[in-house]
Amino acid sequence: MKTRREFIKISAVTAGALTVMQPVMSWSPDFLKKDIEPLDESKAQRFPTFCEICFWKCAAFTYLNKEGKIQKIIGNDNDPSSNGRLCPRGTGGVGMYYDDDRLKTPLKRVVDGEGKHHFEPISWDEALDTIADNMKRIAEKYGPESMALLYHASSGSYFKHLLEAYGSHNVAKPSYAQCLGPREAGFVATFGMGVSSPEPTDIKNTQCLVLIGNHVGENMHNGYVQEVADAIERGVSIITVDPRFSTIASKSKYWLPIKPATDLALLLSWIHVLIYEELYDKKYVEKYTFGFDELKAHVKNYTPEWAYTKTDIDPKDIRNSVYEMAKASPAVIVHPGRHTTWYGDDTQRIRAIAILNALLGSFGKKGGFYFAETKDVPEFPSPPYPHPRWTWKEITKKTYKSAGTGISNDLIKASLPENKSEFQIKGWLVVGTNLITTIPDMETTIKAIKNLEFIAVVDTMPMEITAWADIVLPECTYLERYDDIRSLQHRIPNIALRMPAAEPRWESKPGWWMAKQLANRLGLAEYFAYETVEEELDWKLKKLDTSLEEMQKIGVKLYDKEKELYLAEDEDFYFNTDSGKIELYSLDLEAKGYDPMPKYTDHPQPDFGFYRLNYGRAPMHTFGRTINNPNLVDLMNENKLWVNPKVAKIWGLQPDQEIWLKNQDGKISSFPIKVRITERIRHDSVYMVHGFGNTEKELTRGFGRGASDSELITRVKYDPIMGGTGMRENFVTFLLENPHKQAAETKKQEAIS
Ligand SMILES: Nc1nc2c(c(=O)[nH]1)N[C@H]1C(S)=C(S)[C@@H](COP(=O)(O)OP(=O)(O)OC[C@H]3O[C@@H](n4cnc5c(=O)[nH]c(N)nc54)[C@H](O)[C@@H]3O)O[C@H]1N2
Ligand SMILES: Nc1nc2c(c(=O)[nH]1)N[C@H]1C(S)=C(S)[C@@H](COP(=O)(O)OP(=O)(O)OC[C@H]3O[C@@H](n4cnc5c(=O)[nH]c(N)nc54)[C@H](O)[C@@H]3O)O[C@H]1N2
Ligand code: SF4
Ligand SMILES: [Mo]
Numbered sequence: 001m002k003t004r005r006e007f008i009k010i011s012a013v014t015a016g017a018l019t020v021m022q023p024v025m026s027w028s029p030d031f032l033k034k035d036i037e038p039l040d041e042s043k044a045q046r047f048p049t050f051c052e053i054c055f056w057k058c059a060a061f062t063y064l065n066k067e068g069k070i071q072k073i074i075g076n077d078n079d080p081s082s083n084g085r086l087c088p089r090g091t092g093g094v095g096m097y098y099d100d101d102r103l104k105t106p107l108k109r110v111v112d113g114e115g116k117h118h119f120e121p122i123s124w125d126e127a128l129d130t131i132a133d134n135m136k137r138i139a140e141k142y143g144p145e146s147m148a149l150l151y152h153a154s155s156g157s158y159f160k161h162l163l164e165a166y167g168s169h170n171v172a173k174p175s176y177a178q179c180l181g182p183r184e185a186g187f188v189a190t191f192g193m194g195v196s197s198p199e200p201t202d203i204k205n206t207q208c209l210v211l212i213g214n215h216v217g218e219n220m221h222n223g224y225v226q227e228v229a230d231a232i233e234r235g236v237s238i239i240t241v242d243p244r245f246s247t248i249a250s251k252s253k254y255w256l257p258i259k260p261a262t263d264l265a266l267l268l269s270w271i272h273v274l275i276y277e278e279l280y281d282k283k284y285v286e287k288y289t290f291g292f293d294e295l296k297a298h299v300k301n302y303t304p305e306w307a308y309t310k311t312d313i314d315p316k317d318i319r320n321s322v323y324e325m326a327k328a329s330p331a332v333i334v335h336p337g338r339h340t341t342w343y344g345d346d347t348q349r350i351r352a353i354a355i356l357n358a359l360l361g362s363f364g365k366k367g368g369f370y371f372a373e374t375k376d377v378p379e380f381p382s383p384p385y386p387h388p389r390w391t392w393k394e395i396t397k398k399t400y401k402s403a404g405t406g407i408s409n410d411l412i413k414a415s416l417p418e419n420k421s422e423f424q425i426k427g428w429l430v431v432g433t434n435l436i437t438t439i440p441d442m443e444t445t446i447k448a449i450k451n452l453e454f455i456a457v458v459d460t461m462p463m464e465i466t467a468w469a470d471i472v473l474p475e476c477t478y479l480e481r482y483d484d485i486r487s488l489q490h491r492i493p494n495i496a497l498r499m500p501a502a503e504p505r506w507e508s509k510p511g512w513w514m515a516k517q518l519a520n521r522l523g524l525a526e527y528f529a530y531e532t533v534e535e536e537l538d539w540k541l542k543k544l545d546t547s548l549e550e551m552q553k554i555g556v557k558l559y560d561k562e563k564e565l566y567l568a569e570d571e572d573f574y575f576n577t578d579s580g581k582i583e584l585y586s587l588d589l590e591a592k593g594y595d596p597m598p599k600y601t602d603h604p605q606p607d608f609g610f611y612r613l614n615y616g617r618a619p620m621h622t623f624g625r626t627i628n629n630p631n632l633v634d635l636m637n638e639n640k641l642w643v644n645p646k647v648a649k650i651w652g653l654q655p656d657q658e659i660w661l662k663n664q665d666g667k668i669s670s671f672p673i674k675v676r677i678t679e680r681i682r683h684d685s686v687y688m689v690h691g692f693g694n695t696e697k698e699l700t701r702g703f704g705r706g707a708s709d710s711e712l713i714t715r716v717k718y719d720p721i722m723g724g725t726g727m728r729e730n731f732v733t734f735l736l737e738n739p740h741k742q743a744a745e746t747k748k749q750e751a752i753s
Contacts, residue, residue: 047501048076048555050486052154052478053089053096054622055175056198056221057486058082059556060090062479062501070097070479070502078556080223080490081198087220088620088635095631096477097502101700102460103474104506119472124507127471128514131429132521134454134470135166138427144168145388146426148411153432154483154498155475155511159458162515163429165382165527169391170414170425172406174438177724182340185402185722186350189586191363192576194404196489200372201333202565203227207367208328210239210321212263212353214337217247220619221338237328239321241266244614244642244687245680254321259312260612260685260728261343261603267352268600269307270322272299274359279326281361288573289358291585291596298597310600329360331367344717344726347402348598351586355598358582364567372489373563378543380536382527395423400723401592407723409439409716415448427454431511432475434624436464437691437710440727458511461628462698475511476504482512482533485540493559495544497537497551594721603729605684610664610731611647612685615709624691628702638706640676642687648677651734660735663712668739670695673707686732 046061051073059079065071073093077084086093106127107119138147144167149159152173160171176184184194203209204227216228228248232238238252241263249255258266274280275296285292304315311318325332334356340346354363362368392406395414400407412435415425428449439445449455449468457469466472475481479501486496504510516528530536538548546557567573574580578587590596606612620635621627641661643653653659658672671693681687693708717726 044071047499048496048552049073049478049498049501050079050496051082051086051090051093053093053626054221056081056223057154057488057496058086058090058222059486059496060086061555064501070094073479076496076555078554078558079496080492080494080558081488082222083226085222085226087222087225089220089622089626089632090222092620092626092629092631092635093479095629096460096626097479097505099461099628099630101462101628101698102477102505103462103466103472103508105474106507107466107469107472107474109470124509124517127473128517128521130471131454131456131473132518134427134456135518135522138453139167142424142426143389144386145170145390146424147429148172148415148425148427149429149431150174150408150411150433150435151429151431152438153458153475153511154478154486155458155481155515156431157484158512158515159429159431161382161527162519162522162524164385165519165524166522167386167388169388170395170406170411172392172408172411174408174433174435176405177403177407177409177722178341178438178440178727179339181404181407181722181724182346182719183336183338183350184404185347185719187336187354188404189347189402189577189583189589190351190354190358191582195336196372197338198223198372198488198490199336199338200370200489201335202331202365202367202370203231203333205367206231206236206328206331206333208237208239208325208332210241210325210332210334211248211252212241212267212335212337213342214335215242215244215246215248215616217251218619219338219617237324239324243682243685244616246616253324254317256311256313256317256321257682259310259605260614260682261605262311264345264349264352264598264600265302265307265310266313266318267349267356268299268302268598269304269318270325270356271295271352271359272302273304273319273322274326274356275299279323280359281329284330284361285359287570288575288582290577290579290581290583290587295355295584295597302600310602325356325360328367330362330365332360332362333357333368334360334362341719341724342726342728343603344719344724344729345598345601346719346724346726347721348595351589352598355584358584363582364573366566370491370565371563372491373493373561374489375487375493375495375544375559377485377487377495378540380530380539382529390423396723400719400721401594402589402721403723408433408435409725410723412439412445412448415452416444417447417451425452427452429456429458430465430469431458432460434459434463434465436468437624437694437708440710440713440716440725442710443714458514460508461625462696463624464694464696467696473514474506474508475514476500476508480504480508481510482537483510484512485537485544491565492561494556495551495559496556497541497548499552589721592721606731607664610733611643612728613661613663613709613712613730613732614681614685614687614728615690616687618689621689621691624694624702627691627694627705628699630701633701637701639673639689639692640706641673642676642678642681644681644683645677645679646683647686648675651736653677653734657736660739661707661712661732662735662739663714663733664731665714667712667714668735669693669707669711670740671704671707672738 059076075084105121148170240252304318692706
């Protein structure tokens, strides 16, 4: 087995890889010391869990020390998602439990005579009664459909059940329209099935991995990083397309520093070369695909020479990189990415990626994409849900015909005062999503909130979103609670249990308990017909050939496979599309009035003196949810702005100089950000890690640290097919003096005169 040090090697670019490179991050020796603090596992008490620091949900055990206090979280060896190893954030999850800035009691917003508000602690009874009363009132006045749930925490599943029992299906997660929605829509249109999570990419067996803006190593999805680290060791050809010299770019055979927003040109030219140089998998294409001739005619003029004029990538590199893929075919993966809401034409970009995989014969083949399996978890018996008069589909599906789930930004729009349609949202339940920084164009989100009749927020921390709540409910952390059973797709079907390792601190409570309490108050008790969550889980686990007692010991259970991982030679296979084949030409998109094949369109580029705002992940943080975590703040406590040396010279910027940013719409960052001068970013862009620049003063470690990309994302490019919010068409310029000081002084002057 690999040591932790080997595992994290991929995140720290080794010295000498390239002289222009600095380590992406230096793995603090302190962190490693903390990590190898002696723990006698044989004596320690341990409780199974799965991690909530990101959505990979690695299974682990929480260990208590001799005093019975939580000391450490260690990966569960039987978990296919983590293979017994956690990423630094997962290990640092303990800090979430010990964070004294946590929400401690239910709170209510109190507005004084001058219109100023503050929060007052209240009892659980008062908090739950207030929420239930408001939900009843909204149901009577407008119908239960006018209540929406926006969630992104595991406990959200209990609230979803509550809302559906109450009569509303207006439920959305930011992981769709702000994240992986375009990828799912693009794969569904091509293969008749989405990608889902964890991505069923057969990296273990691949010979060529193509990453398009997918910055694995900074994006720390655990099992994925492990497989890529192994692939690097095996000498697999990696082709990285990224305007930024990312960690993985430094490990790649080809780094194609693409001009931002032009990926579709590159993808179409790759398709052109595969077809016109007859390098595609002819047998596979003939057997499984539909629309090859149309595709061939469509890409006729998309030559590498044409793509060069769009992408800045040398036609020689375009050809050589696609020859590399063809050589490896079918053991090649053109990775679909995960956060794919970039420029608005994102479903079509992913379509091009899907088409490339089809031409390379990699879908359903060893070293390409495997067929993943998921264990179905039975529902605890409860009455059928009432039939809602309308759902998110009425709001979303007329415009975004291929939307696969509810869309958070559409539910937000349906809450605006200017929405005069019959489909109006009047109240929100928000569970574990910091909507203010998560949904682009925060002013619209705030305007919607101001128009709501009621908003309750369930969170663990005081965050930007909790500041807008009428009622705040403090959830205990994942280390202090049960949650629904984790069932993830994988090579092997598997389930995992989360159970508490400690009592909830202060008055915090688990989400399932809150949902059940609300159900009681709403007359929906029969939907939660168990005394304790242990009873509910045990019932489900017994149907899954195990029990709560057994799962409390093992944490993860693996099941026999029922499906083959790959297509057999010449196997007939029905794809769930209109033609029953892999659609290079999409009949469904055509019928809905969209382009059946992806077309290239130019996107705006920044004006003189402006730079494209690019953002991404850092290995030791997850969005804004970790920026106050004492363990993780130790590793990185602010973000910096990556600026190309040429640009720095024009502006006379020095390393670590603090500057403010102003975007194309005049929006100015609340806080300054330090400059990091590096060749690793193109001259037309700047880059920062998302999640910093928090404006919540109660966060003693997170407040005002670095700058927030979210504040500067005021322009949104909606994907016409599935409604995703393209966020990468925002441009910023630099302010070298504190603009807020100037503004304050002007105000003072005006007051005096
Ligand atoms: N500007 C910008 N916007 C983005 C992105 C970006 O890179 N830049 N990324 C997009 C992507 S890919 C995604 S997936 C989304 C993510 O969007 P979110 O999941 O909303 O992101 P976070 O900022 O982590 O907010 C999580 C919230 O949940 C709370 N929380 C943490 N644990 C728990 C828990 O156990 N229970 C409860 N009740 N609450 C909890 C945290 O305190 C925090 O308030 O953001 C999207 N939006
Ligand atoms: N440590 C850590 N890991 C995480 C997360 C986290 O918060 N922290 N979040 C998880 C989640 S929810 C998600 S969705 C994933 C997201 O992870 P990815 O899917 O990898 O993220 P993206 O934001 O799409 O990719 C960011 C990269 O795209 C590049 N890029 C920007 N513009 C362009 C362009 O026009 N073309 C190309 N080709 N590249 C471009 C940026 O330079 C950057 O390297 O990460 C996951 N993993
Ligand atoms: S990848 Fe890291 S943060 Fe995400 S679930 Fe796994 S251990 Fe937790
Ligand atoms: Mo995401």
